[in-house]
Amino acid sequence: MLRLTLALALVASPALASNERAFAPNPDGTTSFIMPSGNVGCTYIPAGGTPVYQTMTGMAELHCTIVEPVYTTVVLEAHLGAPQPIRGGEAPGLPMAGALPYGSFWQAGPFTCLSSRNGLTCTNASGAGLRMARAGVVTW
Structure with missing residues (x-):
């Protein structure tokens, strides 16, 4: 009986998929990552x-920034609809963070992001999202 219970626990325990990546939280509780190109990066801000x-x-937010061709930040909220891109004149850069390899995804709270050679795509629990690539920024 103990073997069966242990086997069921191992099968039922969540594990990272082979292409899922996790990043250690920053000291302030946020979590950040960048794309391998160094042109796009995101910071997850937990609820509160x-x-x-x-x-x-008061809910979680995901702040994603692209540096080139036009410095732009998009704030994706946990359950709200289409975010609006914010274009800035001053470019403070991207967070110092680990890279999310192409073909990999990251998720935390209500957000999931997929990294590809064609850009970064992130969505929230309601299906609203963003796509950042050198070709431009698209939100829905």
Whole structure:
């Protein structure tokens, strides 16, 4: 009986898929990653925010930034619809973070992001999302 219970526990325990990547949280509780190109990066902000940043709705947010061709940031909220790109004149750069390899995905809270050679695609629990690539930024 103990063997059967242990076998069922091993089968039922969640494991990272071979192409899923996880990143250690930053000291402030956020989690960041960049694309292998170094042109796109995202920071996950957990529900409630951080000691220095409170999310607008109190829910989790995903802040994604592309540097080239036009520095643009998109804030994807946990359950809200289409985000609006924010174009900035000053480019502070991307977070210092691990790379999300092409063909891999990352997920936390209500967000899932897929890295490909054609860009980064992220969605929230409601299906709203963004796509960032040198060809441009698209939100839905």
